[in-house]
Amino acid sequence: xxxxDVPRIRSHFDFPAAGRVVTNNAASxxxxxxxxxxxxxxxxxxxxxxxxxxxxxxRTTAMFEASYxxxxxxxxxxxxxxxTMFRNTTEAINAVMxxxxxxxxxxxxxxxxxxxxxxxxxxxxxxxxxxxxRLGRRVELRLARFDADGRLDLDHLASLVDERTKLVCCTxxxxxxxxxxxxxxxxxxxxxxGYPQPTGERRALLLVDAAQLAxxxxxxxxxxxxxxxxxxxxxxxxxxxxxVLYAKEHLLxxxxxxxxxxxxxxxxxxxxxxxxWNDLPWKFTAGTPNILGTIVSAQALRLLVDLVLPTxxxxxxxxxxxxxxxEVMARIGRHTADLTARCMAGxxxxxxxxxxxxxxxxxxxxxxxxxxxxxxxxxxxxxRGVEARAGCHCAxxxxxxxxxxxxxxxxxxxxxxxxxxxxxxxxxxxxxxAGGYSAISDLARLRG
Numbered sequence: 023x024x025x026x027d028v029p030r031i032r033s034h035f036d037f038p039a040a041g042r043v044v045t046n047n048a049a050s051x052x053x054x055x056x057x058x059x060x061x062x063x064x065x066x067x068x069x070x071x072x073x074x075x076x077x078x079x080x081r082t083t084a085m086f087e088a089s090y091x092x093x094x095x096x097x098x099x100x101x102x103x104x105x106t107m108f109r110n111t112t113e114a115i116n117a118v119m120x121x122x123x124x125x126x127x128x129x130x131x132x133x134x135x136x137x138x139x140x141x142x143x144x145x146x147x148x149x150x151x152x153x154x155x156r157l158g159r160r161v162e163l164r165l166a167r168f169d170a171d172g173r174l175d176l177d178h179l180a181s182l183v184d185e186r187t188k189l190v191c192c193t194x195x196x197x198x199x200x201x202x203x204x205x206x207x208x209x210x211x212x213x214x215x216g217y218p219q220p221t222g223e224r225r226a227l228l229l230v231d232a233a234q235l236a237x238x239x240x241x242x243x244x245x246x247x248x249x250x251x252x253x254x255x256x257x258x259x260x261x262x263x264x265x266v267l268y269a270k271e272h273l274l275x276x277x278x279x280x281x282x283x284x285x286x287x288x289x290x291x292x293x294x295x296x297x298x299w300n301d302l303p304w305k306f307t308a309g310t311p312n313i314l315g316t317i318v319s320a321q322a323l324r325l326l327v328d329l330v331l332p333t334x335x336x337x338x339x340x341x342x343x344x345x346x347x348x349e350v351m352a353r354i355g356r357h358t359a360d361l362t363a364r365c366m367a368g369x370x371x372x373x374x375x376x377x378x379x380x381x382x383x384x385x386x387x388x389x390x391x392x393x394x395x396x397x398x399x400x401x402x403x404x405x406r407g408v409e410a411r412a413g414c415h416c417a418x419x420x421x422x423x424x425x426x427x428x429x430x431x432x433x434x435x436x437x438x439x440x441x442x443x444x445x446x447x448x449x450x451x452x453x454x455x456a457g458g459y460s461a462i463s464d465l466a467r468l469r470g
Contacts, residue, residue, distance in 0.1 A: 025353040043408045048435035088339040089320030095342045098242040103302040104271045111233045112141040114252035114267035117280035119145040131162040134191040140416040142231040171380040172199025187215040187226040194235030198417035200383025240351035260322035264315045281308035358385035361436045368449030386435035396432040406451040
C-alpha cells in the first residue's frame with residue numbers, strides 16, 4: 023500500500039507474535055528488535071563520553087557525536103550545533119522556557135493555543151502565572167482558539183500577537199484532533215509582531231511542538247524557519263528516554279543553560295570567580311547524558327529509512343540523503359493517511375458515535391460513544407484485543423473548550439506497521455461496543 027511493504031516491516035517487530043492490535047501509537051510506537059538488540063551490541067564497549075582516553079571511551083564518544091549529525095541531517099538543520107538532547111519533548115520545551123526566563127520584560131506576553139498538549143501550555147502557564155510574578159514581572163499568557171473542526175483560528179491568533187509578544191508556541195499537529203496548523207502562516211504572524219529580541223531580531227520567536235508531526239512528516243527546520251522545534255523518539259520507533267530540541271544556533275549561543283554541571287562546562291574553565299560554557303551542542307549536556315539512548319535513537323532514524331526503502335543505513339554513521347528522508351516520510355504519511363480515512367469512515371457509520379477533528383489529519387481518530395464513558399470503551403476494546411487510549415490525551419484545554427464532561431475521549435492511532443486488518447478489527451470492536459449499548463438503551467426505554 024502506497025509503497026510500503028507492511029508485512030516485511032512487521033517482520034522486524036515482536037508485538038505481532040503476541041497477537042496485539044497496536045492502535046495507541048500517538049502515545050508511543052513499538053521498537054524494532056534491531057534497536058533492542060543494539061543495546062546488547064553496544065555493551066562490550068560500554069563507556070562514558072568526553073571523559074576518558076581509553077579506546078572504549080573514544081569509540082563511544084565517536085558514535086555519540088555522530089548521532090547528533092544523523093539527527094541534524096534528519097531535520098535539515100545546518101549542523102549538530104543546533105541540536106540538543108533531553109529526556110523527551112516536555113523537557114525540551116521546559117529547557118526553552120528556562121533559557122528565556124530572564125529575558126522577559128514587564129508587560130510582555132506569550133501566545134499559545136487551545137490545541138496544545140499540556141507540555142506546551144503548562145510551562146508557559148507556570149512562567150507567566152507563578153515564576154515571573156515572584157520576580158515582580160507581569161507577563162500575560164494568551165490562548166488562540168480553534169474552529170468547529172479543531173483547526174487553529176489563524177485570524178484569532180494574529181489578533182493576539184503584538185509588539186510585546188516575545189514568543190509564539192504552537193503545536194505542529196494536535197494529538198486530539200489530528201489537525202495540523204499552517205506553520206508558514208503562523209511564522210508570518212509571529213514575524214508581524216516585531217518584538218525586539220536581545221539577539222537583534224524584531225519578531226516573536228516561534229516554538230513548534232512536533233511530537234505528533236515528526237512520526238509521519240519530513241521535518242525541514244530551515245524551510246519552516248522555526249526558532250525552536252521539539253519531538254520525542256519514543257513516538258518514532260526508539261525506546262523511551264530521548265527527546266530532541268532544535269534551536270537556531272545564535273539562540274543557543276545566547277541562551278542561558280537549562281541545567282548546570284558536568285559536560286556543559288568548558289574543560290578546565292572553572293575558577294572561584296567565573297565558569298565558561300562548553301561549545302555547542304555540549305553546552306546543553308549537563309552531567310552524563312543518555313549516551314546509549316541517543317545512539318539507539320539516531321539509529322532508529324537510519325533503520326526507518328531501511329524499513330521503507332531498499333537501503334542499508336542502519337548501523338552506519340554517514341550522511342542521510344535528504345531525498346531519502348523525504349521519500350520515506352511521504353510513503354509513511356500516505357500509508358497512515360489511508361488507514362486513518364478507513365477508520366474514520368467505519369466509525370462515522372455509527373449514529374451513536376461522534377468523532378472530533380477535520381478530514382485531513384495526522385493518523386489518529388478521537389471519538390466518543392453517546393452515553394458511554396470513554397474509559398469504559400477503551401477497557402472494552404482491550405478485552406477485544408484492541409489497544410486504544412482514553413482520557414484527555416494531555417490535550418485538556420481542547421477537551422474543556424468542547425464542553426466534554428468528563429474532559430475525555432477514546433483515541434485510535436496508527437503507525438507504519440499497522441494494517442488494514444488492524445483498522446477493520448478496531449472499527450468492528452467499536453461497532454460491537456456501541457451496538458451492545460444501543461440495544462440495552464433501547465430495551466430500557468421500552469421498559470420505561
